[in-house]
Amino acid sequence: MSLLNRVQQLPKGFVWGAATAAYQTEGSTKVAGKGKTMWDDYLVAQGRFLPDPASDFYNRYEEDIRLSAEHGLNAIRVSIAWTRIFPNGDDAEPLAEGVKHYHELFACCKKYGVEPYVSLHHFDSPAALFNQGDWLNRKTVDAYVRYAEFCFREFREVKNWFTINELISLSHSQYIQGNFPPNHHFDVTSGIQSQHNELVAHARAVNLYKDLDETEHLGGRIGMVNVLTPAYPATDSPADQHAADLYNAFYTDFIMDGAFLGHYSARTLSLINEILRANNATLTVEDSDMEELAKAAPRNDMFGLNYYQSAFIAAYDGESTNSFNGTGDKGTSCFKFKGVGQQVDMPGIPTTDWDWLIYPQGLYDTLKHISATYPNLPVIYITENGLGHKDPEPDANGIVADPERIDFVDQHMEKVLQARAEGVDVQGYFIWSLQDQFSWANGYNKRYGLFYIDFDTQKRYIKQSALWYKELADTMADAQ
Numbered sequence: 001m002s003l004l005n006r007v008q009q010l011p012k013g014f015v016w017g018a019a020t021a022a023y024q025t026e027g028s029t030k031v032a033g034k035g036k037t038m039w040d041d042y043l044v045a046q047g048r049f050l051p052d053p054a055s056d057f058y059n060r061y062e063e064d065i066r067l068s069a070e071h072g073l074n075a076i077r078v079s080i081a082w083t084r085i086f087p088n089g090d091d092a093e094p095l096a097e098g099v100k101h102y103h104e105l106f107a108c109c110k111k112y113g114v115e116p117y118v119s120l121h122h123f124d125s126p127a128a129l130f131n132q133g134d135w136l137n138r139k140t141v142d143a144y145v146r147y148a149e150f151c152f153r154e155f156r157e158v159k160n161w162f163t164i165n166e167l168i169s170l171s172h173s174q175y176i177q178g179n180f181p182p183n184h185h186f187d188v189t190s191g192i193q194s195q196h197n198e199l200v201a202h203a204r205a206v207n208l209y210k211d212l213d214e215t216e217h218l219g220g221r222i223g224m225v226n227v228l229t230p231a232y233p234a235t236d237s238p239a240d241q242h243a244a245d246l247y248n249a250f251y252t253d254f255i256m257d258g259a260f261l262g263h264y265s266a267r268t269l270s271l272i273n274e275i276l277r278a279n280n281a282t283l284t285v286e287d288s289d290m291e292e293l294a295k296a297a298p299r300n301d302m303f304g305l306n307y308y309q310s311a312f313i314a315a316y317d318g319e320s321t322n323s324f325n326g327t328g329d330k331g332t333s334c335f336k337f338k339g340v341g342q343q344v345d346m347p348g349i350p351t352t353d354w355d356w357l358i359y360p361q362g363l364y365d366t367l368k369h370i371s372a373t374y375p376n377l378p379v380i381y382i383t384e385n386g387l388g389h390k391d392p393e394p395d396a397n398g399i400v401a402d403p404e405r406i407d408f409v410d411q412h413m414e415k416v417l418q419a420r421a422e423g424v425d426v427q428g429y430f431i432w433s434l435q436d437q438f439s440w441a442n443g444y445n446k447r448y449g450l451f452y453i454d455f456d457t458q459k460r461y462i463k464q465s466a467l468w469y470k471e472l473a474d475t476m477a478d479a480q
Ligand code: BGP
Pocket: 021, 024, 165, 166, 169, 227, 306, 384, 388, 432, 438, 439, 440, 441, 442, 446
């Protein structure tokens, strides 16, 4: 059955959206007292440019939200830039202009009937806190909780909150892969400690929101967003199977256990300890951390699952080494993690130009796996899924041909529908991304948007995928 037919089975109220993030879209990095993020000096030092104006979403949000509504979207993921509210992360007073900006953004969403799903942190720690250790320093956790409390009380119009975006990507990119500041490679102590500290920050924000809700009736929902990259053994040898288990423990189970069991299971801890031993690494847990995690686990209202790719893992005995494909030159990435395993290509499984495996089955498998493993798991939203591609320029009619993206979403939505039909409670889908935007470690030639942006003129063009996305939305609406 075609996807168009199958989406008719989706219930009324299925969330049909697209995702953005403040630093990747807003531009205006220096206006209204905004503080620097961890990226600003880093990008300049690398000889790259600040993402300014990026997609100029700070000024053009109304146009993008109107386009969203016109193309059948009923929701949008946005993030608040912490540094527009507290420029140094923990200032005594918030910046009035930043606060006003986000009230206006949320009012605009309301005007067009596009529900905002709002992340408090999307890879953009304030530079002032980043320079003191970022999430490795508990000061960041405290400052984050204070910022979260301010936002919960101030932006009462927001009914869907996400604490932190992709806890694992942040740790991995900062301390293992080394393609995000501060560029550490295989610093396993920091890689695991930042995961744990981010989890504590998430749990404290959830507990705070739920406690406040009891007395101040905030009336919304809260959860976290994480990316899941399921690992499969490269062969059926016990060594490869064990390598895949180690990979899954480090890249998935540690955070999923912490968030949804409220503790690290004995199996996960044993695998993590094996990785730590192999890398002479340590993890420090403070007294109250596990209490906080245990209290928060059943209080999450939703889980935002980002999915892009899977990994095939073979056993590996050598030293850690990697190379990151940030250019879109196919076949230039490599990842070998001592004490875990190495990623290998799988004949027959296609990859993007950035070497990401296109494997929709992984989304189905991971949905089934988490819903079977975590009894506390709340409703799931696919909060990011999409294809990074070198799209062509608009044609004479101003339309951009991106059949590869349609194909990608079509294949992944099929798997979401299959999992739903088997009882997995997925209540929404957000394509990454709404409009073309700045890709953290890849710049502007890796496009993901439903809407194409000419970055010289900021003019928006419609992609074929946006028209197709609207057709799906209309089909859903007609069936309801
Ligand atoms: C996720 C992030 C997004 C986005 C996306 C695509 O990890 O949450 O912010 O960037 O991945 O990644 P990239 O831009 O590196 O291709």
